[in-house]
Amino acid sequence: MPRVDVVVYNIGELVTFAGGPLGRVSLDRVYVLRDAGVAIRDGVFVAVGRSGDVRFRFDGFMVDAGGFMASPGLVDPHTHLVFAGSREDEFELKLSGVSYSEILARGGGIYRTVRATRASSLEELLSRALRVLSLMLDHGTTVVEVKSGYALDLEGEVRMLEVARRLGEVSPALVIPTLLAHVPPLEYKGRVSDYARWFAETLVPEVSRRGLAVYVDVFCDRGAFDAAESRLILEAGLKHGLRARMHADQLSYIGCSRLAGELELDSLDHLERMPGENARVLAERGVTATLLPTSIMAMMDPARPPVARLREAGATIAIGSDYNPNNMTPLQQTAMDIAPYILQLTPLEALAAATINAAKSLNIHDRVGAVKEGYRADLVVWDMENYKWIGYTWGYNKTLVVVAGGRIVKKKDLR
Ligand SMILES: [Zn+2]
Structure with missing residues (x-):
């Protein structure tokens, strides 16, 4: 099995923005995945796909996202x-x-x-x-x-x-x-x-x-x-x-x-x-x-x-x-x-x-700001069911997992 550094799986909704920056933001150009997972090696995403596929295809430190929503790092x-x-x-x-x-x-x-x-x-x-x-x-x-x-x-x-x-x-x-x-x-x-x-x-x-x-x-x-x-x-x-x-x-x-x-x-x-x-x-x-x-x-x-x-x-x-x-x-x-x-x-x-x-x-959108293979591995798992909770709830820290440049900087126990 290919060895990676980190696998994040069981992401209920992953907003990837894999289509790049958006003038008019419409859902069909945002690329939202359901039941998703990502694999990270050497600070970049090396796989983004179905949770089950990514989880069983790679060997690395496993992070269960608990079915919550995830996005690129801010x-x-x-x-x-x-x-x-x-x-x-x-x-x-x-x-x-x-x-x-x-x-x-x-x-x-x-x-x-x-x-x-x-x-x-x-x-x-x-x-x-x-x-x-x-x-x-x-x-x-x-x-x-x-x-x-x-x-x-x-x-x-x-x-x-x-x-x-x-x-x-x-x-x-x-x-x-x-x-x-x-x-x-x-x-x-x-x-x-x-x-x-x-x-x-x-x-x-x-x-x-x-x-x-x-x-x-x-x-x-x-x-x-x-x-x-x-x-x-x-x-x-x-x-x-x-x-x-x-x-x-x-x-x-x-x-x-x-x-x-x-x-x-x-x-x-x-x-x-x-x-x-x-x-x-x-x-x-x-x-x-x-x-x-x-x-x-x-x-x-x-x-x-x-x-x-x-x-x-x-x-x-x-x-x-x-x-x-x-x-x-x-x-x-x-x-x-x-x-x-x-x-x-x-x-x-x-x-x-x-x-x-x-x-x-910041003119770094060719490598930062999206969850996409080859991009810098910045990822946040949020205490939100889906992106519609942005602004709907606020005033407390909603991050559950934060990955910056492939390093896990925060991981709440989701159980
Ligand atoms: Zn200023």
Whole structure:
């Protein structure tokens, strides 16, 4: 009998997404298997099929999924996992009616986290991030994008990206590092375009030379960078071999999402204030719309991305946790479960958005985000009978088994 590392059998319903990323999510293109099993060797799926066939064809560590539902591991395509400190008193301020922009303008918000992060060592940042990452894994997140952006200077940004690299080395999660131009530092007050130029001409080439990031990202919005400054930074990243993504149209609309028509972008994130007519550009250019439902809650702002227009245009919709000190919930599982309430996604759309479409947002959908032979073996068995329970139940951890890169990181006793 062929030897493998792990066999998971007796899966009542396996949502595979073997057909790839989905613009319009319809059941006939999702590839749902009943009574399924998978075999895993060397970190990838080597067989996906009927439970009985897989179970008796291979020899390896056997995991009985108890007839529950399973899906690809969750891919979180937008996190600010590395930072120091917390901002719980700003939560109270926001509840009293002070806006996020106002807090930022007073030197709080991101700037406060910058002060704390600059003062922290690599070891301090790493141990905190590892603690959060293990919580993410326990809740089914097996792939995580990690941004820099809380140091703003060369030394500190490099340190944050080195933390991201170490996270990927010591954890079974796959980590995708991103160099983020978050806000201009206070020392550049009134000289934002000077900072954008320094970022594009000095920081981007240095990070690229050291191989520390896959992506370059910019917070394009009022109070951060305008469309021209964002373009300068993103173009520098593309020129130096990085891929590009962008925070766009979150707090205001200053034309940021229009850059999707002009630059090679993999993803536009947030989009709470994107005009509906821009949805077509994303669909035509293959740019994923990465929406952040828990972040919308944390902003305490009624603005919503134009989901119906994105769906109608056939744009790929992903979701992410946007874990950051303004939105301290690091769980893609929670983002997925509340997406039906906040974004009116169907349960199946929410699951696609948190797996295969999130992988597309990170341009790794040819090997991650689906349960398919040759794909990275990320799998979650859920305490749900079928995918329609996504959002239907929420607020507690529903993972029973979590496999990340072929390693079993969680296994509840199902008997
Ligand atoms: Zn963000």
